[in-house]
Amino acid sequence: MTAMLDRTDRAASEVGAVAARYAAAHYNPDDLRRLRDGGLTASDLAARWRAAAALGWAGMTLPESCGGANAGLGDLAAVATALGRALATTPLSTTTLAAELLAGSGGPGLAQVLARVADGECLAVPVTPHLWPGQSGGAVTARADAEGVVISGRVVHVPDAPLADLLLVVTESCDVAALVDPSAAGVNVAAGRLLDSRPVATIELVDVAVPSARTVTLTPDLVARVVARSTLVVAAELLGVAEEAFDRTLTYLKQRTQFGVPIGAFQALQHRAADLWCELALARAVLAEACAAVDTGRADARDLVHVAKAKVSDVAIRICEDAIQMHGGIGMCDECDIGLFLKRARVGEQLLGDSRYHRDRYAVEHDY
Amino acid sequence: MLVVMSSQPDVAEFSASAVRAWLTANCPPSMRTPMTGPQDQVFGGRNADCTDPAAQVWLERMASQGWIAPTWPREYGGAGLSPADARVLANELRSLGCRPPLVAVQGLHMLGPALLEHGTAWQKERFLPAIAAGAERWCQGFSEPDAGSDLAAVRCRAVRNGDEYIVNGEKLWTTHGMHSDWIFAIVRTDSDVASRDGISILLIDLASPGVEVRPLPLLHGESEFAQLTFTDVRVPVRHLLGPENEGWPIVRSILANERRLLGLERSAGLATRRRANLLDLARRRLDCGEGRLPDPVLRDQLTAITFDDLSAKALSVRGGLHPAGLKYTTSRLNQRKADLRARLLGSAGLGGDGSCFDHTELGMTSDYLESRGWTIGGGTSEINLNTVARQELGLPHLGPEVRR
Numbered sequence: 223m224t225a226m227l228d229r230t231d232r233a234a235s236e237v238g239a240v241a242a243r244y245a246a247a248h249y250n251p252d253d254l255r256r257l258r259d260g261g262l263t264a265s266d267l268a269a270r271w272r273a274a275a276a277l278g279w280a281g282m283t284l285p286e287s288c289g290g291a292n293a294g295l296g297d298l299a300a301v302a303t304a305l306g307r308a309l310a311t312t313p314l315s316t317t318t319l320a321a322e323l324l325a326g327s328g329g330p331g332l333a334q335v336l337a338r339v340a341d342g343e344c345l346a347v348p349v350t351p352h353l354w355p356g357q358s359g360g361a362v363t364a365r366a367d368a369e370g371v372v373i374s375g376r377v378v379h380v381p382d383a384p385l386a387d388l389l390l391v392v393t394e395s396c397d398v399a400a401l402v403d404p405s406a407a408g409v410n411v412a413a414g415r416l417l418d419s420r421p422v423a424t425i426e427l428v429d430v431a432v433p434s435a436r437t438v439t440l441t442p443d444l445v446a447r448v449v450a451r452s453t454l455v456v457a458a459e460l461l462g463v464a465e466e467a468f469d470r471t472l473t474y475l476k477q478r479t480q481f482g483v484p485i486g487a488f489q490a491l492q493h494r495a496a497d498l499w500c501e502l503a504l505a506r507a508v509l510a511e512a513c514a515a516v517d518t519g520r521a522d523a524r525d526l527v528h529v530a531k532a533k534v535s536d537v538a539i540r541i542c543e544d545a546i547q548m549h550g551g552i553g554m555c556d557e558c559d560i561g562l563f564l565k566r567a568r569v570g571e572q573l574l575g576d577s578r579y580h581r582d583r584y585a586v587e588h589d590y
Numbered sequence: 591m592l593v594v595m596s597s598q599p600d601v602a603e604f605s606a607s608a609v610r611a612w613l614t615a616n617c618p619p620s621m622r623t624p625m626t627g628p629q630d631q632v633f634g635g636r637n638a639d640c641t642d643p644a645a646q647v648w649l650e651r652m653a654s655q656g657w658i659a660p661t662w663p664r665e666y667g668g669a670g671l672s673p674a675d676a677r678v679l680a681n682e683l684r685s686l687g688c689r690p691p692l693v694a695v696q697g698l699h700m701l702g703p704a705l706l707e708h709g710t711a712w713q714k715e716r717f718l719p720a721i722a723a724g725a726e727r728w729c730q731g732f733s734e735p736d737a738g739s740d741l742a743a744v745r746c747r748a749v750r751n752g753d754e755y756i757v758n759g760e761k762l763w764t765t766h767g768m769h770s771d772w773i774f775a776i777v778r779t780d781s782d783v784a785s786r787d788g789i790s791i792l793l794i795d796l797a798s799p800g801v802e803v804r805p806l807p808l809l810h811g812e813s814e815f816a817q818l819t820f821t822d823v824r825v826p827v828r829h830l831l832g833p834e835n836e837g838w839p840i841v842r843s844i845l846a847n848e849r850r851l852l853g854l855e856r857s858a859g860l861a862t863r864r865r866a867n868l869l870d871l872a873r874r875r876l877d878c879g880e881g882r883l884p885d886p887v888l889r890d891q892l893t894a895i896t897f898d899d900l901s902a903k904a905l906s907v908r909g910g911l912h913p914a915g916l917k918y919t920t921s922r923l924n925q926r927k928a929d930l931r932a933r934l935l936g937s938a939g940l941g942g943d944g945s946c947f948d949h950t951e952l953g954m955t956s957d958y959l960e961s962r963g964w965t966i967g968g969g970t971s972e973i974n975l976n977t978v979a980r981q982e983l984g985l986p987h988l989g990p991e992v993r994r
Contacts, residue, residue: 472983487988492979499978500919503911504901511904529900581893590869590883590892 237293238300244277245308251559254309254566257419264384264413264421268345271312271385275342279314281321283451288325288333289340294517295451299458299509306462309559309566311420313345313382315459315573316353319452320346320390323399326448329438335388335401347386349377349402349425352449354572356579361394362427370434373400376426381573383423384413391427396442400432418565450527451516453574457509457534460570464538467563468502471495471545478550491548498541505530505537528584532577538567604675609682616651618644621689631693634724636771645689649724652691659698659722662706666714667722696766697721697728699851700844701774704791708832708840717772717793730848731761731775731794731818732841738763739973741776741845742785742838746820748777748792750827755779755792757800757823763967767803767816771796774844779835786838791831798823810959845969850913852921852968868892868927871934895930898923914969914977921964922971928954928961 248270256262271280283298284290298318305312317339324336324346338344351359362375373391383389389402389409404411408430413423472495475486485491512530515523542564546553549560575583621644625631632638632645640646652658655669660676662668671679683690692698702721705714720726737743746759757777764773773794780788796803800823806815832840872888873879883889902923905911911919932939932954941947941955965971979985 472985475985483988484986486979486985489976489988492983492985493972493975495983495985496915496975496978497918499983500911500915503915504898504905504919507905507908507910508901510908526900526904529897529904532897533901577897578890581890581897584896585882585889585893589881590872590889 234294234296234300237297238304240277241279241301241304242307244274245304245310248274249305249308249310249312251309251562253311254419254562255556257311257421258415267311267313267421268385268387271317271345272342274312280317280342280345281325281336281340283318284321284325284336284340289337290321290325294513295454296510296513296517298455299513302455302458303462303465306459306566306570307466309463309466309562311418313347313385315452315455316347316382317345318455319448320348320388322448322451323348323390323392323440323445324438326444327399327438327440330435332438339388344387345382345385346388346390346401347380347382348390348392349380349383350392350445351377352392352445353381353574354379355575356582362391364393364395364398364400367431370432370437371398371400373402373427373430373432376424378424379416379422380425381416381420381422381569383411383425384421389425391425392440392445396440396445399438399440400430401436401438402427402430402432406430416569418562418569420569449574450524453527453531454509454513454516456570456574457531458513460534460538460567461505461509463563463566463570464502464505464534464541467538467542467545467560467567468495468498470560470563471541471548474549494544494548498537498544501537501540505534508533524587525584528580528587531575532580535571536577539564539571542567604671604678606678606682609679610686612655613682613686613688616648617686617688618648620644621648621691622687623689624687625689630689632691632724633727633766633769634692634694635727635769636725637769638724638727645691648689649691653723656722658692658694658724659702659718662702662718662722666706666718667720668718692724694721694724694727695851696730696770696774697726700730700847701728703847704774704831704840704844707843710828712828713793713831726772727766727770728772728774729764729767729770729796729816730844731764731773732845733763734760735762739970741841742789744776744778744789746775746777747781748779748790748825750779753827755825755827755830757792757794757820757825759820761818761820762806762815764803764816764818765814765967767818768805773818774831776837776841783835788835789837789841790834791837791840792825793829793831794820794823794825798825800824808960808963810956812956812960846913848968849917849974852917868895868930868934871931875934875936891930895923895927899927912978912982914974915982917968918965918971918974918978921968925961925964928957932958 281290364371410426512526748755779790
């Protein structure tokens, strides 16, 4: 299918190859167990991310004037897929969301923050219920005072918040965001880990005073556009998870012998694998198409974001669940990596909306 | 008769705008309207029954341009276009809403490529231009009563006798067999070797003495299929495509082309038929106007199918799946669509005949019944999954097919 790759795809595949090499050298599925068991901490992850960000990943889609590389979403997706394959626990999707929100916003003191976020020196994490859409995830309200704004509220289960140098708190009306130091007075961070070991925290803000110099102005349109882009980044990561889980399962089908033959010779398993492979091709194609549509500003971009996240989410869950089944007894064991893929997929499925959510949005946007 | 024809745009000038200009000038207005039904399709052939003069003019003009088979060399009736230029042409035809001037899948997309690759100089000159002009219509003679999924088990025999083969046997599931002029048939030329080694491909004139063609009605009553019987049919040796006894690799490449087409074109084919918008049907069923559908389950079903449709469309644009997988995926999706369409009609989707059902309703019922065959014809879903498992995923064989 090389003939069908256009120039953009080729560039994306080169970026992806670099990311794959980096991820293989620096991340390992076993990290998820070490995070769970305390051998690896949120600050270790933050340090690793700062090192990885030297490759330009923190702000790669930002304009050069903001310290970014002006890369297309297809390039960023290629990086995310490579990191997903390695089950790398990184704040790529959240910090990109924060960086793109900042880059699209206005307000005093912005340029300085943005440059530090774009080069990975300052790890910014967005605090907004948009991350888990379709549930009541809390909200933050702001009231103006003489110095700036005072914000209050609660947002549940913010991924990567324990890694953050800076919280970008988006208010309920989506017209202003506050740059908040996680250790500031009135900020309560209740940290934990998601089932895939990814650090997470519920953020509670009680009358946190934010000077105007630490606020930026947003619009609901900007938030929607950036959230849609990040939805594809999460989908791309999830695609990597699904691809790797599939590849590992295929290898296992060829290696594991029962009744004197590799189990992959049995038609029941062949059909299962072939069906998943077709689904994977669909997911890959619709994600690539959605990234291209967003990058070129096509009219169907918004539709394709919904379709891509829905398709990749469903396919990733199916593949990761079937992967365990096809591994049989060893698939149930903690010592086997295959289960780690399901855990990551389970989180990625719901992050920025599962298939049910995106189908519903599509129907609403098309008036039926 | 033809009116003024502009000349073939120069290769160097092959641009979307030049193509569009030619198409705008030469495609009759009625050929830029959606087809109203299968009767609007033009199949060509010796017994062409096209009664629409505009369709005839459109076919002749496109054929003169070589644009029926745009990538074939000019000497064989094509235009010698690169695949990229052919895509430009296809895009323009689509965006202007031009009807296909000729529907000849078997000739253009299955036999044609095989002839170009494996045919003798005589065969190419004799057969390709007639396909590209819509003058001769082809069908495919592959399956037999005892050779379906196990295609290499064909028993139709061809015995060499001087300059001729004498053919005896049966063919089944021959699409358009009732209306075609020629058949490319796989025949057994050696019975003493393993099944795939004694197979050859013969190009047989269906007007030959000893050929009997009968229709094969399906669940929905109609059928594009025929069954054929050959009794001592004499076929000149120069009608052998590829080497004797070594036709199997060619058969496989033709099958791959067929599956790619069935995968890509199934929805396009349906577009010519009764294809009511699922949302409109849902509104009618729920007796509701504009705005949100009051049934959230139905709404989600509609959206799920739309999403799968858009994913399949993305796959056809971006590629990346073996033709067998593409056929498997698309046929199942279209089956689900046909099912939901008929289901939305309620009792109106259960009609057999009579004045209490309208044409569209009967059509959707018929489509539903026909759709059960979409996962069978052109390779069953199970055979296609086997192909994906073995050819794309490299999983091992198990069972009697390991014989050789």
